[in-house]
Structure formats: C-alpha cells, structure tokens
Amino acid sequence: MADKNYYTIDPEGKLTCLKCRCKLQKGKAKFLYLDNGFPVELPVCPQCGFVYVPEELALGKVLAVEKALEDK
Amino acid sequence: MKIEERASTHVYRQRQMFTKEELEARERLCVHEQPAYCNAACPLKLDAKAMTAAIAAGDFDRALALYERITPFPHLLAEGCEAPCEQSCKLWALGEGISIRALERAALTWGTKSRGKSFLRKKPTAVGIFGGDLLTLFLAGELVKKRYSVHIYCSQPDAQALVEACVPEASPSAKAATAKALADMDAEFSWNADPVLAYSREERQLKAASFAVAQALFPDLAVEEVLMVSRPHNLITGKTRGVLDAAFGAKKAALSIDRMAQKLDPANTRGEEGAVETRLYTSLEGIAPSERIPVSDKASAMAEAKRCIQCHCEECIRGCAYLQHYQKFPRILTREIYNNVSIIMGDHMMNKPINACALCGQCGVLCPNGYDMGEVCRIARENMVFTGKMPLAPHEFALMDMLFSNQEAFLARPxxxxxxxxxxxxxxxxxxxxxxxxxxxxxxxxxxxxxxxxxxxxxxxxxxxxxxxxxxxxxxxxxxxxxxxxxxxxxxxxxxxxxxxxxxxxxxxxxxxxxxxxxxxxxxxxxxxxxxxxxxxxxxxxxxxxxxxxxxxxxxxxxxxxxxxxxxxxxxxxxxxxxGGLTQYTNREVAxxxxxxxxxxxxxxxxxxxxxxxxxxxxxxxxxxxxxxxxxxxxxxxxxxxxAKRYNRLGLKQQLLKELWKEDTQTVDLGFTIAYTPEAEALMDDRMILKSDVIQVFEHLRQTGEAICDGETGLYITRARQGNVTFWVKYRETDAGYQVISAYSHRMKVVNRQ
Structure with missing residues (x-):
C-alpha cells in the first residue's frame, strides 16, 4: 500500500545540518498533537534525524490543523 | 501548580453546564425576541412593526401583504378596528404614538396585491354558513383562506347587499372593496335563500361537516366565547362587538372548525390566541418626542412610518463589542454555548465565542433583567476544563504568565x-x-x-x-x-x-x-x-x-x-x-x-x-x-x-530586594549575547514568543549543536521544545553570540518515523 503523506517538502539540497555537515533530505516525519498523528515528508538530516519545519508551514497548515484539533 | 494540555481529542467525557430548567430560566431573562408592544396588543397578530418598517422603506406591497395576512377583508378592518396597537405604542410616553391605522390604509391604497396563489389544496371538508352577520362574514373569508369548501346561504340577493347588511356603518368604498373580495372568493353562494330552512335541510342531510349560523337566527344559543362554539351540537355562532372582535371571533371559530374537522375537541391545544403580554424592554433614551404626521400621500405615509422606533431590546448588544462581533443576543448565544458544551464528538464551533467574552459583567448591568453572558461563558469554560475539552492553546501564555508572577517574580516580605x-x-x-x-x-x-x-x-x-x-x-x-x-x-x-x-x-x-x-x-x-x-x-x-x-x-x-x-x-x-476574561490572548480581533x-x-x-x-x-x-x-x-x-512586561516584574522584585531588604539576587551570566533586529522583536511580540524562550533555544543549541543552515538566505535555524511548544529561531552568529532575525513556534510535536 502506498505510504500516505499529508504534506511533502523536498529541501533540494538547500539546507545543511550544521552538526553533521551534510545536506538535509526529504525524509519521513510525523506531526503529533492531542493524540492525533499526521505522517509527512519534511527536510530531515540523514544522520542525526533533525527535522526542519519551515516558518510558512508552521504558521500556515500546522497552525490551521492545530486550531481544528483544539476545537474537536 | 501545573498547567496541563488536554490529553486527547478522543476523550468523550460530558457534563451539562446546567439543567434544562436553569437553561430555560436564563433564556427567559432575554427579552430580545419578545413581540413589540403594538404586535402584542393585536388579537389578530398583525406584525405592525414589520408593516411600519416596510412603509418606512417605501415597500407598500410588502406592507399590504403583511396586513392581508391577518384578515380576508382588510378594507373593513382598516376602517373599523379599534386599534389597540396604536394605544400601546411606546411613543405615547414621549409625544404621539404611530398612526398605525393610517398606515394600514396607506398600504391598502398604494400597495399592490400579490397575484400569487395559495399552494394549499382545497379541503374536501364542507362548511355551511347560514345567514349574514359580521362573524359569519369574516368566518367565510377565514375558511376560504384555509381552503375549506364553503357554502354560504343568505337571504340577500348579492354580495353587495350581504356586506351592507353586515356592516351598514362602513364607508361605501370599504363596502365595495369588501363586496368585490367576497364575490371573488372561492366559495359557493346561495343568494335569496332562507338560511334557517337551509340549515335544517343541510343538517338533516349532513352534507356539511361543520355549520356556522348568524347569531340572530338562533339568539338563544349558549356559546363558549373562547371557541365560538355552541355545545352540544358544536354549532359555530356568537355575538361580536365591532369589526375587530368579529375578525378575532372568526379566527377563533376557524380554529375550532379546524379541530372539529380532525375529530378533535375544539377546546384543546389551540396555541396562543389573541393579544399577549409582552416583556419587551425598549429604551427611549435619545429619542425626541414627535407628533403624528397626517397621511395623505406616499411620502407622508413614509414619514409617519419613519417615526416608528422599531421597538426592540438591544441594551446589551449596544454596549458590548463582543456581542456586536458575534451578532448574537444572549438567549441564542447561551443556547448555542449550551449545545456546544453538550457535544461529545465533532467540532465545537462555539469554543471561540466562549473564550472571547471578557467576562466583565457589563451585559448583566445593561440588561433590564440582569442577563450576564459573562457568567454563562465562565461556567462553560469551567465545564470544558472539567470534561477535558478545553484546549490549552488560547490560555496557555496567560496562565504561564500568571505562574511567572507567582513563582519567579513573586515577592512577599514584611x-x-x-x-x-x-x-x-x-x-x-x-x-x-x-x-x-x-x-x-x-x-x-x-x-x-x-x-x-x-x-x-x-x-x-x-x-x-x-x-x-x-x-x-x-x-x-x-x-x-x-x-x-x-x-x-x-x-x-x-x-x-x-x-x-x-x-x-x-x-x-x-x-x-x-x-x-x-x-x-x-x-x-x-x-x-x-x-x-x-x-x-x-x-x-x-x-x-x-x-x-x-x-x-x-x-x-x-x-x-x-x-x-x-x-x-x-x-x-x-x-x-x-x-478581561483573557480576550487579549484568545481573540485579538474582539479584544x-x-x-x-x-x-x-x-x-x-x-x-x-x-x-x-x-x-x-x-x-x-x-x-x-x-x-x-x-x-x-x-x-x-x-x-x-x-x-519587557516580564522583565519589569522581575526587575522590580530585584530592585526592591536590593534597595529595601539589602538582598542581592544573582544574575545568571549566559556566557553569550543575543541581539534582536527590530523586526524580530515586533514579530516575537506578535507571535507571543518571549526572549526567555529564545534564550532557552540557544542554550539548547549550545548543548546539542543542533541547527541547520539555509543556503538560500544564509541564515542559521535552530529549535528547542519547551513544554507544549516548539520554538524556532532564525539567526546569524555574531562575535559574542547571536543576532535573532526571526522566531516562530508550533504546538505540534514533530518526530522521525520509519
């Protein structure tokens, strides 16, 4: 079965992990809130696993989903 | 003291805010939906307020439609009605009340009757009406409107003569208009008939299911006036006093016929009939006294109608930005909040309004009955906290701020x-x-x-x-x-x-x-x-x-x-x-x-x-x-x-400790400096991100080295999770530390997955 993702961002080699000195790649991550989970693909460091949540995503879709869940 | 986020959206705990009786008792306090004084006074339930508003707006057709809704013979009524509506007009307290009868006549004169046909199917139930008086005349009209098969037996030769016999005192024009309306009615007429003979014949043959007779034909019948029914034969009749009384009597009789046609006792389940008491409150503050304007043409009718203050109670809404924002008056708002709190699963659409009220109690003072919406919202909030349905997000900053005041910045000294x-x-x-x-x-x-x-x-x-x-x-x-x-x-x-x-x-x-x-x-x-x-x-x-x-x-x-x-x-x-009520934190627009x-x-x-x-x-x-x-x-x-608000509290505590109690408080040296661009400071204030949050992010960075570099902007980005929030900081490195360019946050937790 195909992997379901609610959101995908490909860093396209523009982001570098300062700790591991390597490029972030599109990787599997999951948002968790109030006992709900949403699989996504975000820029992830292949070594240390640092997951980057861009500002537009945090203040856009993430905020909207947070507000929707808060009123459930 | 701890503040906890609600555990899950899948907790289905429920508790009512208050009992149904208490809900209804609260709702009764709100008089916003009570009828206007004129409407309440009319036994025929004319919406005089709406009719006046229509005329004020120049819509005479709508005014006529509203007027015709209450009677089949508006010309007779407009002339002969005693107009209790006019007497109860609130404007009498200042000057002269609205001349509603003149406006009724204006609607009849300048309004165009709707050509729309009734969608009601004609009822097979037959009603025989015998003899002509005011009651039977109006009753015939009411029953035709209800689509009964009406047969009128009278001794007069035509409609004109019947109207003349019923209302000899009416003006020729009213009589002519009424006769035309009568003749145009979808009813059968037996002119030049002997009503008594016809009644005895019809009754024997039971062709009609209900019978109404002119009171003069059987003057000795005992009648229940509430029903216009003479028992035991359920004969419709009665004596009426004037046009309004007859029109009202006809409505009561028509309802009795409705019930009898369904083989039900006419005395039961009749609903609210006639004039009612209204509990409406209308303030006359700021309204200038005025006199009646004689109605002679459309313009003067509109001018007279514009004097109407459209009585309604909005005492609370007028003073409160919160109620104005949601455009809801307390009764409906309370009911929606009550329902919202009772929802076990699904979206709670009223959470925002519940959390946006300032709980200031102004409405309780402004309302003539003391309706306090703030109390309702506060009870709802406590209820949501109890059932685990209150999200922490709207209040968390304020609650953390309170804990800061009562922990880090707290001081109690003699x-x-x-x-x-x-x-x-x-x-x-x-x-x-x-x-x-x-x-x-x-x-x-x-x-x-x-x-x-x-x-x-x-x-x-x-x-x-x-x-x-x-x-x-x-x-x-x-x-x-x-x-x-x-x-x-x-x-x-x-x-x-x-x-x-x-x-x-x-x-x-x-x-x-x-x-x-x-x-x-x-x-x-x-x-x-x-x-x-x-x-x-x-x-x-x-x-x-x-x-x-x-x-x-x-x-x-x-x-x-x-x-x-x-x-x-x-x-x-x-x-x-x-x-107040934390509106500043929960809903900036309303605040x-x-x-x-x-x-x-x-x-x-x-x-x-x-x-x-x-x-x-x-x-x-x-x-x-x-x-x-x-x-x-x-x-x-x-x-x-x-x-700065936090810094001021802490700074005051440290200053007074040193100045009065000679105690030096240790200031922690971070070992690095953080500078902020003015844009970053403004953003952080807007996004409710404290400088202390940013310090913790950098401390986390220095412990873990976790950060990334954005090749496009050249900025570094790091983050740290504190409590229920992940804070992100975009920064540049400086000689002594960091310069913050931007900061943002989210409450969702983000984790790796396989």
Whole structure:
C-alpha cells in the first residue's frame, strides 16, 4: 500500500545540518498533537534525524490543523 | 501548580453546564425576541412593526401583504378596528404614538396585491354558513383562506347587499372593496335563500361537516366565547362587538372548525390566541418626542412610518463589542454555548465565542433583567476544563504568565523593621509589569505614611486562572496567597487594582481596601503631578458594582485638578478594555474591538485605574494615564512588549530586594549575547514568543549543536521544545553570540518515523 503523506517538502539540497555537515533530505516525519498523528515528508538530516519545519508551514497548515484539533 | 494540555481529542467525557430548567430560566431573562408592544396588543397578530418598517422603506406591497395576512377583508378592518396597537405604542410616553391605522390604509391604497396563489389544496371538508352577520362574514373569508369548501346561504340577493347588511356603518368604498373580495372568493353562494330552512335541510342531510349560523337566527344559543362554539351540537355562532372582535371571533371559530374537522375537541391545544403580554424592554433614551404626521400621500405615509422606533431590546448588544462581533443576543448565544458544551464528538464551533467574552459583567448591568453572558461563558469554560475539552492553546501564555508572577517574580516580605505588618500592598501583576516605577513609589509612600508596617506582595491575584476556567489552579492560587498572607500575619490588603480587590476579597477572612481609599485617608503625597486638563475617566470592569471605589477615584482625580468628563457607559456600565476574561490572548480581533468601543466614547486623554486598561488604550495610540501615575508623578512604560512586561516584574522584585531588604539576587551570566533586529522583536511580540524562550533555544543549541543552515538566505535555524511548544529561531552568529532575525513556534510535536 502506498505510504500516505499529508504534506511533502523536498529541501533540494538547500539546507545543511550544521552538526553533521551534510545536506538535509526529504525524509519521513510525523506531526503529533492531542493524540492525533499526521505522517509527512519534511527536510530531515540523514544522520542525526533533525527535522526542519519551515516558518510558512508552521504558521500556515500546522497552525490551521492545530486550531481544528483544539476545537474537536 | 501545573498547567496541563488536554490529553486527547478522543476523550468523550460530558457534563451539562446546567439543567434544562436553569437553561430555560436564563433564556427567559432575554427579552430580545419578545413581540413589540403594538404586535402584542393585536388579537389578530398583525406584525405592525414589520408593516411600519416596510412603509418606512417605501415597500407598500410588502406592507399590504403583511396586513392581508391577518384578515380576508382588510378594507373593513382598516376602517373599523379599534386599534389597540396604536394605544400601546411606546411613543405615547414621549409625544404621539404611530398612526398605525393610517398606515394600514396607506398600504391598502398604494400597495399592490400579490397575484400569487395559495399552494394549499382545497379541503374536501364542507362548511355551511347560514345567514349574514359580521362573524359569519369574516368566518367565510377565514375558511376560504384555509381552503375549506364553503357554502354560504343568505337571504340577500348579492354580495353587495350581504356586506351592507353586515356592516351598514362602513364607508361605501370599504363596502365595495369588501363586496368585490367576497364575490371573488372561492366559495359557493346561495343568494335569496332562507338560511334557517337551509340549515335544517343541510343538517338533516349532513352534507356539511361543520355549520356556522348568524347569531340572530338562533339568539338563544349558549356559546363558549373562547371557541365560538355552541355545545352540544358544536354549532359555530356568537355575538361580536365591532369589526375587530368579529375578525378575532372568526379566527377563533376557524380554529375550532379546524379541530372539529380532525375529530378533535375544539377546546384543546389551540396555541396562543389573541393579544399577549409582552416583556419587551425598549429604551427611549435619545429619542425626541414627535407628533403624528397626517397621511395623505406616499411620502407622508413614509414619514409617519419613519417615526416608528422599531421597538426592540438591544441594551446589551449596544454596549458590548463582543456581542456586536458575534451578532448574537444572549438567549441564542447561551443556547448555542449550551449545545456546544453538550457535544461529545465533532467540532465545537462555539469554543471561540466562549473564550472571547471578557467576562466583565457589563451585559448583566445593561440588561433590564440582569442577563450576564459573562457568567454563562465562565461556567462553560469551567465545564470544558472539567470534561477535558478545553484546549490549552488560547490560555496557555496567560496562565504561564500568571505562574511567572507567582513563582519567579513573586515577592512577599514584611516592611523592613517589622515582623508582622498591619497592611500589605498588593499592586497587581499588570501594575508591576507596566509601571514598576509607579509601584515602587507607591510602596515607599505607603511604608512612610501608614503606621503599623506595610508588607509587599508582588504576584497575581488569581484572576487569570479564574477567567480561564481552571478551577483547580484557581483554588491552588487562592490557597497559595492565603498561606503567603498568613506568613505576613494576615495583614489588611491594600489592592492597587480593582480586579485584584474583587478577587482577593473572596479569600476567607481577609479585609481588602483599594489603594485609592488609603490615599484619600492619608491625603495625596507631595510627589503628585496635577493635570488640569479635561480627561475621560474610564471605569475598570473590576470596579463594577463597587460604587464607593468609582466615587473615590473621581474625588482623587478632582483633587489632582483633573476635569473629569464622564463618558457614556461609565460607572457600572463601563465596557471592558479587552484584557478581561483573557480576550487579549484568545481573540485579538474582539479584544481590539473592545478597546475601540472604550475609546469611541471620548476624544479626550483617558484616565483609568486599572493598569491593563491604561496599557491597551496607549497601544491604540490614545494618551492614557493611570491614576497612580498622577499621584506619584511617575510614568508607566510606553507599551512594553511581552518580554519587557516580564522583565519589569522581575526587575522590580530585584530592585526592591536590593534597595529595601539589602538582598542581592544573582544574575545568571549566559556566557553569550543575543541581539534582536527590530523586526524580530515586533514579530516575537506578535507571535507571543518571549526572549526567555529564545534564550532557552540557544542554550539548547549550545548543548546539542543542533541547527541547520539555509543556503538560500544564509541564515542559521535552530529549535528547542519547551513544554507544549516548539520554538524556532532564525539567526546569524555574531562575535559574542547571536543576532535573532526571526522566531516562530508550533504546538505540534514533530518526530522521525520509519
């Protein structure tokens, strides 16, 4: 079965992990809130696993989903 | 004291806010939907208010449609009605009431009758009407409207003669119009008939299911007037007094026929008939007395209709930005909130309105029946906390701020040189956050001039958690403050803020005074800065119902030379500035409207006695002063941001500890510096991100080295999770540390997955 993702961002080699000195790649991550989970693909460091949540995503879709869940 | 996020959206706990009976009792207090006085007085239930509004708008067709809805023969009624609606017009209290009958006639003259046909199917039930009088005439019309198969037997030769016999006193034009309406009716007529003979024949043959007879044919019949029915044969008849009584009698009779056609007792389940008592309240404040305008043409009819004030009760909505924002009056809002709280699964659409109310109690004062929407919202909040359905997000910042006030920035000390003090000064968290210099000056003054020692308590009174509906935290805060007061020897509390005064007065066994009362007793200090300008005095919502505080503040303002201008909605009616009920945190749009509502009352500089009001008015660009600033000749900070408000509280505590109690507090050296661009500072204030949050992100960075570099912008980005929030910081490195370019946050947790 195909992997379901609610959101995908490909860093396209523009982001570098300062700790591991390597490029972030599109990787599997999951948002968790109030006992709900949403699989996504975000820029992830292949070594240390640092997951980057861009500002537009945090203040856009993430905020909207947070507000929707808060009123459930 | 701990603040916890709700565990899950899948917790299906439920508890009603209050019983159905209590809900209904509350709803009954709201008279917004009560009929206007004119409508209530009309036994035929004419919507005179809507008809007048239609004419005022020049829509005579609609006015006619509204009028024709109540009677089949509007020309007769417009002429002969005694018009109880006119007598009950509210405008009589000022000048002359609306001439509703003239407007009815105007609708008949200049309105065009709708050509629309009834969608009702013709009923097979036959009704025989025998003999002509006012009741049977109107009844025939009512029954045709209800689509009964009506057969009229009368001795007259035609419709004109029948109308003449029924209403000889009517004008020729009314008679002609009524005769035409009668002749056009979808009914069968037997002219030149003997009604008595016809009745006995019909009754024997039982062709008709119901029978109505003119009263004159059988004058000895006993009639139940409520039903217009003569038992035991259920014969419809009755004597009526005038046109209105006949029209009403016909309605009652038609309803009796309806019920009998369904083989039901005509006396049962009839609903509300006739004129009703209305509980409506309508203020005549600001309405000029006026006289009737004779109606001779369309323009004069419209002018007369425009005199109508469209009686309705909006006392609460007019004064409250919150109710105006949601465009709902308390009854409907309460019902929706009640339903929202009762929802077990799904979207809770009313969470936002529940959390947007300032809980200030203004509506309770403005409402003629004392309907307090704030109380409903507060109960709803507590209920949501109890059932685990209250999200933490809207209130978390304020609650954390309260914990900061009562932990890190908390201070409770007796006056130096005293073990037990007679008084304790409790300035309130916002005073310390916005005007620390004023708090310091006030405390030093009280220490100097009050005998018996004055302790100091810097902290939060518990209003924040009370407003948030966090009842457990509220009890814990009260217990904490009670304990702190006990350690100071249970002194008399001198509150610097009216909300603190109210909140602290709930503690068992305490005496609370306002600092203003003490200042009046002691006299104003030499440091006072008289301000002889006219100022608009804004009463704090915390002082609602506290007339003595309101009067005391005015006396002090006058002693300071202020020319106090009372604004509309002052005293107990004052609106909230937008801070109360945590509206400032939960719904900035509504909070801003609340502030605007306060400021629209006057163009003068605003004088207030609550520091939150003072701050919010200043933020909207209005010159704003707190009374204590004038008393002590000090100035509050100009619009401090959220971090400065915390810094001020902590700074005041450290300053006073050093100055009065000779205690040095250790300041922690971070070992690096953080600079902020002005844009970053503004963004952080807007996004409720504290500088202390940013410090923790950098400390996390220095421990873990976790950060990334954005090749496009050249900025570094790091993050740290603190409590329920992940904070992200975009920065540049500097020689001594970091320069923050931007910061943002989210509450969702993000994790790796396989």
């Amino acid at each position: 006056q130096p040189g005293f073990n037990r003090c007679r008084y304790v000064f409790f300035p309130g968290c916002q005073a310390a956050a916005i005007a620390p210099a004023t708090v310091r000056a006030a405390y030093l003054d009280l220490c100097t001039r009050l005998p018996g020692g004055v302790a100091l308590m810097l902290g939060c009174c518990g209003a924040i958690c009370h407003w948030a509906g966090r009842y457990e935290l509220h009890s814990q805060t009260k217990a904490f403050l009670k304990e702190a007061l006990a350690q100071l020897g249970d002194p008399i509390i001198i509150a610097g803020c009216p909300t603190c005064k109210k909140e602290l007065a709930d503690l068992p066994g305490v005496t609370v005074l306002g600092v203003w009362e003490i200042l009046e007793r002691l006299g104003l200090p030499q440091t006072r800065r008289p301000d002889p300008r006219p100022v608009a005095l804004h009463d704090a919502c915390g002082a609602r119902g506290d007339g003595e505080t309101q009067a005391s503040i005015r006396r002090i303002a006058q002693a300071l030379g202020c020319q106090v201008a009372d604004t509309p909605y002052s005293g107990d009616q004052a609106p909230c500035c937008g801070y 801003r409207k609340m502030t605007d509502k306060c400021l629209e009352r006057s163009d003068l500089p605003y004088l207030s006695y609550c520091m939150a009001c003072r701050d919010r008015f200043a933020r909207e660009g209005r010159e704003s002063m707190h009374l204590l600033e004038l008393v002590y000749g000090t100035s509050a900070d100009h619009c401090p941001d959220i971090s």
